[in-house]
Amino acid sequence: MIGEQFLQLPGPTPVPDRVMRAMSKAMVNHRGPEFKQILEEVVEGIKKTYQTKQNVLIYPASGTGALEAAVVNFISPGDRVLAISIGVFGDRFAKIAAEFGAEVEKLDFEWGTAADPQIIRKKLHQDKNKEIKAVLITHNETSTGAFNDIKTIRKEIMDHPALFIVDAVSSLAALDLQMDEWALDVVVSGSQKAFMIPPGLSFLAFNERALEIHKKNSNRKYYWDVTAGLQYLEKGQNPYTPAISLYYGLQESLNMMLGEGLDNIIARHKRYRDIVRAGIKEMGLDLLAADDVASTALTSVVAPKDIGANKIRKYLQEEFNIVLAGGQQKLNDIIFRVGHLGYVRDLDLLSVLAALEIALIKLGYKLELGSGVKAAQRFLLDKSE
Amino acid sequence: MIGEQFLQLPGPTPVPDRVMRAMSKAMVNHRGPEFKQILEEVVEGIKKTYQTKQNVLIYPASGTGALEAAVVNFISPGDRVLAISIGVFGDRFAKIAAEFGAEVEKLDFEWGTAADPQIIRKKLHQDKNKEIKAVLITHNETSTGAFNDIKTIRKEIMDHPALFIVDAVSSLAALDLQMDEWALDVVVSGSQKAFMIPPGLSFLAFNERALEIHKKNSNRKYYWDVTAGLQYLEKGQNPYTPAISLYYGLQESLNMMLGEGLDNIIARHKRYRDIVRAGIKEMGLDLLAADDVASTALTSVVAPKDIGANKIRKYLQEEFNIVLAGGQQKLNDIIFRVGHLGYVRDLDLLSVLAALEIALIKLGYKLELGSGVKAAQRFLLDKSE
Numbered sequence: 001m002i003g004e005q006f007l008q009l010p011g012p013t014p015v016p017d018r019v020m021r022a023m024s025k026a027m028v029n030h031r032g033p034e035f036k037q038i039l040e041e042v043v044e045g046i047k048k049t050y051q052t053k054q055n056v057l058i059y060p061a062s063g064t065g066a067l068e069a070a071v072v073n074f075i076s077p078g079d080r081v082l083a084i085s086i087g088v089f090g091d092r093f094a095k096i097a098a099e100f101g102a103e104v105e106k107l108d109f110e111w112g113t114a115a116d117p118q119i120i121r122k123k124l125h126q127d128k129n130k131e132i133k134a135v136l137i138t139h140n141e142t143s144t145g146a147f148n149d150i151k152t153i154r155k156e157i158m159d160h161p162a163l164f165i166v167d168a169v170s171s172l173a174a175l176d177l178q179m180d181e182w183a184l185d186v187v188v189s190g191s192q193k194a195f196m197i198p199p200g201l202s203f204l205a206f207n208e209r210a211l212e213i214h215k216k217n218s219n220r221k222y223y224w225d226v227t228a229g230l231q232y233l234e235k236g237q238n239p240y241t242p243a244i245s246l247y248y249g250l251q252e253s254l255n256m257m258l259g260e261g262l263d264n265i266i267a268r269h270k271r272y273r274d275i276v277r278a279g280i281k282e283m284g285l286d287l288l289a290a291d292d293v294a295s296t297a298l299t300s301v302v303a304p305k306d307i308g309a310n311k312i313r314k315y316l317q318e319e320f321n322i323v324l325a326g327g328q329q330k331l332n333d334i335i336f337r338v339g340h341l342g343y344v345r346d347l348d349l350l351s352v353l354a355a356l357e358i359a360l361i362k363l364g365y366k367l368e369l370g371s372g373v374k375a376a377q378r379f380l381l382d383k384s385e
Numbered sequence: 386m387i388g389e390q391f392l393q394l395p396g397p398t399p400v401p402d403r404v405m406r407a408m409s410k411a412m413v414n415h416r417g418p419e420f421k422q423i424l425e426e427v428v429e430g431i432k433k434t435y436q437t438k439q440n441v442l443i444y445p446a447s448g449t450g451a452l453e454a455a456v457v458n459f460i461s462p463g464d465r466v467l468a469i470s471i472g473v474f475g476d477r478f479a480k481i482a483a484e485f486g487a488e489v490e491k492l493d494f495e496w497g498t499a500a501d502p503q504i505i506r507k508k509l510h511q512d513k514n515k516e517i518k519a520v521l522i523t524h525n526e527t528s529t530g531a532f533n534d535i536k537t538i539r540k541e542i543m544d545h546p547a548l549f550i551v552d553a554v555s556s557l558a559a560l561d562l563q564m565d566e567w568a569l570d571v572v573v574s575g576s577q578k579a580f581m582i583p584p585g586l587s588f589l590a591f592n593e594r595a596l597e598i599h600k601k602n603s604n605r606k607y608y609w610d611v612t613a614g615l616q617y618l619e620k621g622q623n624p625y626t627p628a629i630s631l632y633y634g635l636q637e638s639l640n641m642m643l644g645e646g647l648d649n650i651i652a653r654h655k656r657y658r659d660i661v662r663a664g665i666k667e668m669g670l671d672l673l674a675a676d677d678v679a680s681t682a683l684t685s686v687v688a689p690k691d692i693g694a695n696k697i698r699k700y701l702q703e704e705f706n707i708v709l710a711g712g713q714q715k716l717n718d719i720i721f722r723v724g725h726l727g728y729v730r731d732l733d734l735l736s737v738l739a740a741l742e743i744a745l746i747k748l749g750y751k752l753e754l755g756s757g758v759k760a761a762q763r764f765l766l767d768k769s770e
Contacts, residue, residue: 200628
């Protein structure tokens with residue numbers, strides 16, 4: 001029996017049964033009072049996960065859509081933009097800004113590392129005339145499994161007026177993010193990650209400072225226009241037809257999340273990370289990201305060179321129906337990525353480690369069978385004492 | 386007992402149980418072979434409903450998103466565009482084109498009527514230097530319940546090179562639309578209409594002529610870029626995360642639709658229209674659209690002046706949980722709109738007519754109770770003989 005696909009991806013993530021059932025409710029009028037009530041409830045819930053009292057809009061779109069929305073609403077053609085990148089998604093954000101006319105300066109850090117706050121500080125310090133209008137940064141870099149220390153970076157450049165725009169698509173609720181406390185101006189997220197619902201919704205949060213800048217924005221926009229979004233939100237509506245079934249799911253998943261408590265969810269994701277890292281280290285494999293910058297959403301493992309990452313992934317898929325993500329672009333076949341984001345149990349990770357050991361041995365890697373699993377068990381035992 | 390909301394809207398439309406259940410399947414990797422197979426199957430299915438062999442892309446977005454995609458991919462800033470409007474959605478399409486830099490000339494026809502092919506022909510004939518780059522037109526105008534005779538209009542202006550871009554969001558599969566046979570260049574549609582799935586997916590079909598023009602397009606775009614869309618489609622993927630659960634639903638609804646047969650679906654929608662119009666006429670109420678331009682997706686009914694449309698809608702919602710759409714903008718309180726699009730039965734329409742009679746009498750309108758229902762029954766009886 002092959003069973004359900006065992007999805008250890010950094011998105012889409014498994015959807016809880018409760019959420020699935022909620023999504024099966026019949027359609028309602030998206031201009032009526034029932035939808036208004038749902039919309040208001042989920043917006044309040046999302047604000048809690050963002051730890052914000054600012055504006056939140058929901059788009060019927062992937063996370064990439066809300067990244068585009070952040071660009072076309074808050075960056076004008078000709079604006080100088082500093083785009084900090086530690087991987088594929090940082091590159092993508094920079095590319096979107098460039099496509100929409102920004103003069104983008106890329107600030108790249110080695111893949112697998114995090115951005116250095118002091119280098120960013122220096123960069124902005126050099127901008128004497130305050131020509132840089134926005135700083136783009138990825139919170140959790142899904143392509144490498146490293147995360148940026150948004151809080152420190154923001155603090156270091158508070159004296160510069162550039163908008164601080166954060167891609168938190170894969171981090172929100174998995175990593176602590178305090179939009180208001182840390183003075184983040186614009187924060188983007190998506191549904192198919194820690195929110196535990198299928199892909200198709202994305203979120204854009206922005207403060208009053210960003211809204212003022214938006215009012216003078218000269219980029220062309222219609223679908224993503226936050227002015228229209230806010231006007232309709234006032235009425236409890238979306239400017240165009242919302243993805244109703246996903247709202248049902250979101251309402252239920254937010255109930256689950258707020259019931260569990262944001263701190264507990266974040267602690268749980270930290271635990272996932274530590275379980276996986278304890279196991280992998282014991283197996284003698286390298287981790288792409290160092291401990292202090294290691295993502296709580298996924299772990300990138302460097303495969304033994306003579307085997308390659310894709311052979312391992314193939315074996316796990318064929319023998320155990322476990323789906324791990326591969327490396328992207330220059331990391332292809334170098335790493336595999338174990339997602340531990342959203343609706344995941346400790347148990348799932350123990351079984352993934354167990355299967356991985358079998359795969360490694362089968363493919364010729366020297367390893368004491370059970371040693372990685374045991375290290376992970378030990379971590380859990382110690383933690384519970 | 387109040388029961389489920391009885392949704393007689395022109396979108397979102399009721400979702401069949403089979404489709405709901407299909408949508409509850411577990412997530413799969415959107416870069417894996419399972420998703421590839423689903424994507425290829427649904428693209429083939431959509432092509433059948435468009436009656437085309439051309440390119441079809443699926444966006445995680447509302448219909449409005451795919452309208453924006455049609456504009457930013459096939460119209461460049463500065464392009465002269467003729468936008469034909471017979472209501473709110475024609476106006477919206479024109480507004481999107483203007484927002485993205487087109488020099489839009491509006492050609493308006495009275496709300497409730499259809500566009501006159503001869504006037505359009507004349508307009509394009511006057512464009513001796515072929516400066517008009519695109520003609521925008523709505524197939525079914527959801528705000529009024531009139532539809533444009535796309536086939537005839539297209540034929541009349543075949544000697545002009547302007548791209549012919551059709552908003553078929555609410556018409557596809559409810560009205561006959563033969564993309565290839567009629568030489569339509571770009572056709573937009575959406576999921577929450579005759580496709581019977583929840584909102585959140587939209588479709589963009591375009592021929593090779595449009596693709597050639599796209600290659601020289603100078604509008605800024607990322608999320609909607611059809612070049613990226615086609616590249617990923619080749620691999621059986623979407624450029625960014627697709628709305629997986631809605632694809633499951635679409636796969637199932639296309640199975641239902643192709644099983645029923647496109648001709649039968651179109652005939653069924655014609656029958657819905659005729660049932661409703663027979664009943665409404667017998668009640669002595671006016672219909673906004675004349676018989677020869679009356680939409681098969683919805684029927685706009687002019688409410689008795691001294692009652693107003695919104696009182697009738699309110700009564701039906703409160704007493705019967707029937708949700709009808711109101712009039713938009715200048716038609717507010719003048720008309721109400723009975724949707725008969727997608728997953729609807731003859732029975733549903735008979736009961737809506739029966740409830741409407743009760744509402745009208747209750748609100749002081751003179752009417753022989755049962756007369757409208759009887760006319761609709763008579764229509765069905767005659768049809769079955």
